[in-house]
Amino acid sequence: MSMKKLVAVAAAAAAATALSACGGGSSDDADSLAVTMWGGGAQDAHVKTYFDPWAKDKGVSIKQDSPTDYAKIQAQVTSKKVSWGVVEVEPNFANSACAKGWLTKLPQEVIDKAKSSGVSEEQITECGIPNLQYTFSIAYNTDKFAGSHPKTWAEFFDTKKFPGKRGFWKYATGGIFEAALLADGVAADDLYPLDIDRAFKKLDTIKKDIVWYDTGDQQTQLVASGEAPLVQAWNGRITQAAEEGQPVANEYGENLVSYDQVVIPKGYSNTKLATEWMMWFLDNQQAQADDSALSGYGPASAEAVKLVPAAKRKDLAGDPNVSDKSAATIDYVYWAKNYDTVTEKLNGWIAQ
């Protein structure tokens, strides 16, 4: 093959590669809403109960993706090719991404609607409204602690009275610092800004008994097997495992309320459709209640809890059975500011 030919082949191949790379951009059809959530059974429940019925009424279609990926949101927004419409995120990300200009500021009518529909005010922010609530609470093995079990974080940290390993989420915003400070005697109202050093000192006292988990499956496995008979867990997971007959239960004493938010990445072509859905969602308490009955997550609105069948209600964040015992709601404004530095400290402390 002559040199000329070779160059020609190479050029053609390069051109073809370049072309196919450009052709990948998706063209959003005007009558669909792209929904991205964390995936799994929860997402199925959310879509079935509060996206599909709306889409059917409206005559549009729902395009699903999962799981939420913050790096992808950033990449989409900065490259101005936004294909995600409504995205479920953690509120600390919603706060910092909002400040960075990656998210659409919600129209005033959405904010007003949220406030008037029984959604807790601290969970409504410029760019996001909550779509569900849950708690970081004490999960315990009912075989190991048949008589009595820890009812406060102080007791959770008391390895003499309640021997056994403790499971924590290896994640700065997973409630571990809040629990440690409450256990150390900090009043719930004085939690924030968190005294991270004091929390580490308290955590030092049980460090050798800590087992870290990364996933939801791991935490139920830990409690149910008795490997770590006490775990700071997501209540919905434990409720589900208990319903399946596993020897686990939730203790809601001093539970920490957390929530997810739905946001709209800036530059999404169907932003109007996305905000219309938000209005419908906030108005539609029954849809929220249906989701709770199916997913085990508490609804965004306190009013919606009352519409959930009684048997399912007692384990939902937002139900008096749970909320009367809540110590605090995770302050995601604090976490938006401090997530990076505390994460680094936590990594260092764990590896020490």
Place this chain on the structure above:
Amino acid sequence: MTAAAGTEQYLRRHTGSSGRSRLVRYLRVDSWGALVLPLLLFLLFVFVVPLVVMLQRSFTDPSVGLANYRAIFASSLYVRVLGNTFMISLMVTAVTLLLAYPYAYLMTIARPKWRMFMLGLVLVPFWTSILVRSFALILLLRDTGVLNTTAQDLGVIDGPITLIRTMQGVVFGMVQIALPFAVLPIYATMRTIDRRLLAAAEGMGDRPAGAFWRVFVPLSLPGVAAGGLLTFIQALGYYITPALLGGPKNTMIGELIVQQVSTVLRFGFAAALATMLLVTTMLLLALASKFLNLEKMLMGRS
């Protein structure tokens, strides 16, 4: 065949091709050489370009300069975790090779039916997700797991022996993932070794063990080097298995890089960490090739 190849190598070595002419021979492309173009282009787009972007971001994101690298050394965490990563990878490689070598040898002398069975045993785990396998190992190895409860029921041990959330847990978990990558190249090399060479060595008076160590083992080293290298490089990037089966002190750098990219969103810092890993790996390999003739072992060329 082996003898012919040996002769060719001998001739090549002794006809005195200078460094320059060898280079020219490497670069000369005939028409068949064009076949390599698609792969070259592919590598250029999916490997070289992203690598350059990563390097560049590590120096420019969020600001131009060495800030990301300074941040790595400012905290003892990253250097320690990087050290951990290499330590664990080395241990995993050593254990993997120790297990893979006799297994591969057994495969070469087994009957075809058994050889297929052994090959299957190595390959089947390949088709199962690493996450699933790691979870299965947890069920097996945890304090309340199958091994511990069985041993306790049989009265072999009094209390549970901690098998996971320790260094052993990580090594155990990673070795079972790495095993196929070591067994296959070693087996492939061993299969091509001419058994008559062993017979010849014995015929010349060596004991069977001597013939094995002096003839078979050296000839199988290219496979060992390839398997070891594959295992080591792969192990450097593991993080799910160590996170699930290891203790808090067994964090590997991959876990921190993923954390930076997926939750902290400091891409420049993540790029710097990845660059550190890459550079250290290359330095280590360069060092290793000073002592072991890696090129010869891998290519069978001097």
